[in-house]
Amino acid sequence: MAVKKRKFSEDYVKFGLTFIEKDELQFPQCVICMKVLSNDSMRPNRLERHLKQQYPTLVLKTKEFFLVKQNHSSG
Template sequence: MAAKKRKFSQDYVKFGFTFMETAELQLPLYAICIKVLSNDSMRLNRLERHLQQQHPSLVLKTKEFFLLKQNPSSG
């Protein structure tokens, strides 16, 4: 059975994620550390866990903060 191909959701921005598209997959890309996670990691609880464990100082940041980090030229 093939793995489920998850799609990016705008809800992921509040944890600092955007996505990178490869072939037929969307992979979560963290805007702060530029780390690309697996498609299987594109679940709210896993994205939130990355933020809490790897970047605890950013847990209380707003969605707007992460949007500025993703698009620094727009601010």
């Protein structure tokens, strides 16, 4: 059975995640801790779970907050 290659959605930024590409696959990357999650984790409920478990104080932050963090971490 073929592995499903999940694609990043811009909506995932609201969970504090961006993505990196490796070997033509996209992997979610947390903009707070920079941890790279598996491609299989690129499901809204799993991405939200990372945010809630690791950063419960940031759950109510806006998408714009995470965009600033993303831009700050990338350079």
